[in-house]
Amino acid sequence: MATNNPCSHSSFLFFLLLLLHFTLGKSQLQVNYYSSSCPKAEEIIKQQVTVLYHEHGNTAISWVRNLFHDCVVKSCDASLLLETAHGVVSEQTSERSFGMRNFKYVNTIKAAVEKECPLTVSCADIVALSARDGIAMLGGPSNIEMKTGRKDSKESYVGVVKDLIPNHNDSISSVLSRFQDIGVDLEATVALLGAHSVGRVHCMNLVHRLYPTVDPTLDPTHASYLKRRCPTPNPDPKAVEYVRNDLKTPMIIDNNYYKNILQNKGLLTLDAELATDPKTAPYVQKMADDNGYFNEQFSRAIVLLSENNPLVGDEGEVRKDCRYVNAI
Numbered sequence: 175m176a177t178n179n180p181c182s183h184s185s186f187l188f189f190l191l192l193l194l195h196f197t198l199g200k201s202q203l204q205v206n207y208y209s210s211s212c213p214k215a216e217e218i219i220k221q222q223v224t225v226l227y228h229e230h231g232n233t234a235i236s237w238v239r240n241l242f243h244d245c246v247v248k249s250c251d252a253s254l255l256l257e258t259a260h261g262v263v264s265e266q267t268s269e270r271s272f273g274m275r276n277f278k279y280v281n282t283i284k285a286a287v288e289k290e291c292p293l294t295v296s297c298a299d300i301v302a303l304s305a306r307d308g309i310a311m312l313g314g315p316s317n318i319e320m321k322t323g324r325k326d327s328k329e330s331y332v333g334v335v336k337d338l339i340p341n342h343n344d345s346i347s348s349v350l351s352r353f354q355d356i357g358v359d360l361e362a363t364v365a366l367l368g369a370h371s372v373g374r375v376h377c378m379n380l381v382h383r384l385y386p387t388v389d390p391t392l393d394p395t396h397a398s399y400l401k402r403r404c405p406t407p408n409p410d411p412k413a414v415e416y417v418r419n420d421l422k423t424p425m426i427i428d429n430n431y432y433k434n435i436l437q438n439k440g441l442l443t444l445d446a447e448l449a450t451d452p453k454t455a456p457y458v459q460k461m462a463d464d465n466g467y468f469n470e471q472f473s474r475a476i477v478l479l480s481e482n483n484p485l486v487g488d489e490g491e492v493r494k495d496c497r498y499v500n501a502i
């Protein structure tokens with residue numbers, strides 16, 4: 175019988191431990207974790223995000239993408255921020271990180287926090303809080319309850335980035351299962367893609383939909399526009415040739431993304447498929463119809479993403495410089 179099978183016992187135990195590991199990690203995050211150790215931390219981060227936004231609006235966009243690329247790779251642990259040095263190979267060198275920008279300004283935020291409270295506030299929490307504040311600056315929901323208390327990884331996971339971050343042409347079902355694995359449900363996954371209502375896509379990531387023949391699922395007028403922006407089938411990866419995600423409100427996180435993809439004006443293959451896949455289409459329609467509903471789901475989804483498998487307590491460290499692990 176199965177109950178007498180030591181193997182199934184131990185796998186059950188293993189499962190329990192795994193569950194405990196995940197739920198314990200999450201439950202150790204808390205709202206205002208720094209209230210006594212660094213009471214001004216969140217205020218300083220918000221202030222820096224605001225100043226940077228007024229200097230370079232696209233920094234706020236980067237903070238949102240950073241949360242995705244950091245949290246989907248093992249945990250929200252600032253592994254993304256490590257630069258190539260001292261035997262570490264940066265996750266930023268992965269082809270999935272193509273187009274990511276503004277990393278240098280994370281150091282500006284961290285420096286302001288370090289000045290107030292040395293070695294106290296983790297880079298992982300800076301990733302999470304700057305994403306929250308960036309979303310608010312971009313007109314998205316401003317009431318996201320972001321917990322803190324994450325620690326920073328001591329390593330980069332560059333070797334698994336390609337397995338864990340979906341590609342622009344991956345299937346909806348693989349993307350859904352990827353997010354499911356980290357506790358982000360179907361509705362929340364559809365909401366997260368709404369982040370593609372800001373920012374840009376480089377020609378490199380969309381010319382396959384234009385050449386040699388135009389993808390028939392693309393709106394023809396939009397396709398002509400895209401061909402003007404991306405005139406050659408083989409763009410130089412170093413050239414700054416790109417298209418803005420949302421031509422109407424390019425700097426605002428809103429439900430215009432869903433309106434666009436329903437009009438066959440999505441840029442990535444994945445964006446286009448989100449609108450037509452029978453699993454996701456009903457949510458796309460609902461979000462296109464109701465910005466309040468989108469905001470609600472987007473907030474919920476950002477929190478789920480930000481709480482993926484955090485390092486807490488004695489796990490990890492608080493990096494002094496977000497670009498490097500602390501010296502031993």
Ligand code: HEM
Nearest residue numbers: 235238239242272273340341342366369373374375376379
């Ligand atoms: C799940 C599948 C996803 C795929 C395959 C994907 C892929 C991409 C690609 C290819 C780009 C364009 C990069 C470039 O050419 O410069 C991009 C941009 C962006 N993505 Fe995603 N993404 C996904 C999900 C997300 C999520 C969940 C978020 C955040 C919640 C996000 C936030 C962004 C942002 C903000 C940009 C614009 C960056 C900028 O303009 O600097 N993406 N994404």
Ligand SMILES: *[C@@H]1O[C@H](CO)[C@@H](O)[C@H](O)[C@H]1NC(C)=O
Nearest residue numbers: 341342343344345378379382
């Ligand atoms: C997806 O795009 C990449 C280039 O970014 C390409 O190498 C790959 O063959 C494409 N996969 C599919 C399934 O079309």
